[in-house]
Amino acid sequence: MQALTYHGSRDVRVETMPDPALVAADDIILRVTATAICGSDLHIYRGKIPGMEGGDILGHEFMGVVEAAGPEVKRVRVGDRVVVPFVIACGQCFHCLLNEHAACETTNPGPGASLNPKQLKPPAALFGYSRLYGGVPGGQAELVRVPKANVGPLVVPDALSDEQVLFLSDILPTGYQAALNAEVGPGSSVAIFGAGPVGCMAAACARMLGAETIFMVDHNPYRLEFARRAYGVVPIDFDDQDDPAAVIVDTTMGRGVDACIEAVGFEAKGSVTETVLTNLKLEGSSGKVLRQCIAAARRGGIISVAGVYTGFIHAFMFGDAFDKGLAFRMGQTHVQAYMPELLEAIGEGRLRPEAIISHRMKLADAARGYEMFEAREDECRKVVLTP
Numbered sequence: 001m002q003a004l005t006y007h008g009s010r011d012v013r014v015e016t017m018p019d020p021a022l023v024a025a026d027d028i029i030l031r032v033t034a035t036a037i038c039g040s041d042l043h044i045y046r047g048k049i050p051g052m053e054g055g056d057i058l059g060h061e062f063m064g065v066v067e068a069a070g071p072e073v074k075r076v077r078v079g080d081r082v083v084v085p086f087v088i089a090c091g092q093c094f095h096c097l098l099n100e101h102a103a104c105e106t107t108n109p110g111p112g113a114s115l116n117p118k119q120l121k122p123p124a125a126l127f128g129y130s131r132l133y134g135g136v137p138g139g140q141a142e143l144v145r146v147p148k149a150n151v152g153p154l155v156v157p158d159a160l161s162d163e164q165v166l167f168l169s170d171i172l173p174t175g176y177q178a179a180l181n182a183e184v185g186p187g188s189s190v191a192i193f194g195a196g197p198v199g200c201m202a203a204a205c206a207r208m209l210g211a212e213t214i215f216m217v218d219h220n221p222y223r224l225e226f227a228r229r230a231y232g233v234v235p236i237d238f239d240d241q242d243d244p245a246a247v248i249v250d251t252t253m254g255r256g257v258d259a260c261i262e263a264v265g266f267e268a269k270g271s272v273t274e275t276v277l278t279n280l281k282l283e284g285s286s287g288k289v290l291r292q293c294i295a296a297a298r299r300g301g302i303i304s305v306a307g308v309y310t311g312f313i314h315a316f317m318f319g320d321a322f323d324k325g326l327a328f329r330m331g332q333t334h335v336q337a338y339m340p341e342l343l344e345a346i347g348e349g350r351l352r353p354e355a356i357i358s359h360r361m362k363l364a365d366a367a368r369g370y371e372m373f374e375a376r377e378d379e380c381r382k383v384v385l386t387p
Contacts (some may be wrong), residue, residue: 002272002387003141006056008210009047012367017057020137020145025072028149035140035363037373037383038170039190039196040308043265044130045370051110051130060086060127061169061279062139063162064335066153068179070274073308075150082083082153084146085335088125088136091151102332104316107148108134138293142387163354163384164346167201175201175263175337178306179209182259182327186210191296192233193247194263195223195288197382198306202261202354203231208350215257217244217292222379230355234302245295265307265369266290287313294321305330363387 003017003364020029038061043049063083066076076082083367089101103187104124110131128138137144146153155206156165175198184190188211191198195218203214215234218224224235226259234251236244249256293303294317321328345351358381361369369383 001142003053003057003137003365004059004363006052006058006159008055010045012058012370014164014364014366017141017353017364020091020143022068024146024147024152025070026148027070028063028066028073028076028146029152030082030139030144030146030153031067032060032062032064032139032144032387033066033081034143034166035385035387036166036169037061037140037366037385039198040129040265042374043251043308045374049130049132051132052352053131054061055244056128056130056135057137057141057144058128059138059140061128061166061171062127063143063156063166063169064144067143069149069165073149076153080153081158082155082347083165083339084139084144084167085154085168085173085339086127086129087332088127088147088333089150089151089336090148090273090334090338092145096151098335099337101151101334101336104250110134112231126332140363140385142363153209153350154343156343157226160347161354162351163223165343165355166384167197167340167353168335168339168346168362169354170203170333170335171197172331172351172358173335174198174306176205176338176342176348178202178261178263178304179205179211181328182206182261182302182304184259185213187212188227188259189213189215189252189257190259190261190295191215191217191257192263193217193244193250193292194265194307195220195227195235196263197356199261199263200227200231201353202231202306203227204351205351206261207231208328208345213252213257215248215251215296217245220376222376223381226381240336245292247292248296255298256296259302259304260293260297262289262305263294265309269283278323287316291317294324297326299324300326300329302329306333310318357384359383361385
C-alpha cells in the first residue's frame, strides 16, 4: 500500500509499505476513502514530538470502508462505511466506563508523555502519534489496521458525504469538548485563541450551543475573515493589537468573558525568555496564550485548553488565576463519547464541519499538503487527502 511516512523534521514521504493485517480478534482493516492533515500533525512535521521513528505512518483523522474484520468484531461489518476516532480505547477499563476514553488504561504500551511515568499509567493510544502514544500506524494511507473496533468506528449513513463526517475523527469533537468544558450556553461570551481548524470547530460548536458573543484571536487575516463569515466571531488580529486580552476586557465593560478556549498549543510564539528556555530544553511550552486567557476571563470564569501542551511553562500567572477564581479544564478528547450526538447534529444541518476545507489533494501529494498547511500558502485552512 501507499502511506505517508515520517523521516525527520520536515521530511515526510509517500512510500510503499506492507499492507496491514489483522492482529487481534477485534481488529478491522479499513480501506481509507478520506484522511486529513491535522494541526497537531504539524508538531510532528516540525520534529517537536519525541518518540517518532523513521518510517512511522502518520495521520489520525481518517475514515473509510471496512475491508476485513476479526471474529470478535460485532459493531461493524465488512462493507460498512465508518469514521474512526483518533483515540484508541478499550471500552471496559475504569476510565472508559466513565466515558473518559482518552484516559483508557489498556491500549497504550508506551511510556506516555508524563513527567512521572512511574506514578501514572500512560493515556490511551493514538493513531499515528509516536511511541509515547502507542506507536500505532496512522491513517494517511490506503489501508489501516483499526484496533478495538467494537469501541471506536462509527457507521455513517450513505446520505452524508465523506467530507461532512470526516472531522468526527478529531477536530469536531475536540472543538465540541472545548466548548462543553467552557460551559458555553445561551447568552455566553467566549474568547477563542487560535483560528485554526480546532478553533473554528470550537466556534461552530459554541454558536450551536447558544453563545452570544465569540471573540477570536489570531494573526492570519484570512483565517479570521473566514471565522467571521462562517461563525459570526469578533476577530482580533494580535499583529494589530499588542494585548488582545485588554481589548476583550474593554469590550465587555471591564469584566472579561465567561470563558476562554485555548486552541493554539505549545508552539505559540512566546517571549524572548521563553524562546531561550525552550531552545535549551528547560521549558516545554510557551505560556503566552495561557497568560492571555487568564487575563481575558472574568472572575469565576473558565479556561478550556484544547491545544497540545508539554512539559513546564514559564510565567504561568497562577496567582492571577487564583485571584480571579478561574477553573481550568483540558486534555485529549474523549472522542467516542461525542461522536453519535455530533453525527446527529450534522445530519440535521446544525453543524457544517466541511466548511473548513480549503484544499483537496491526492494522498500521493501529501508532502506538498504538509508544506502548504504549515506555510499557510494559498490561504490554506484544512487539507483533505484521498488515496
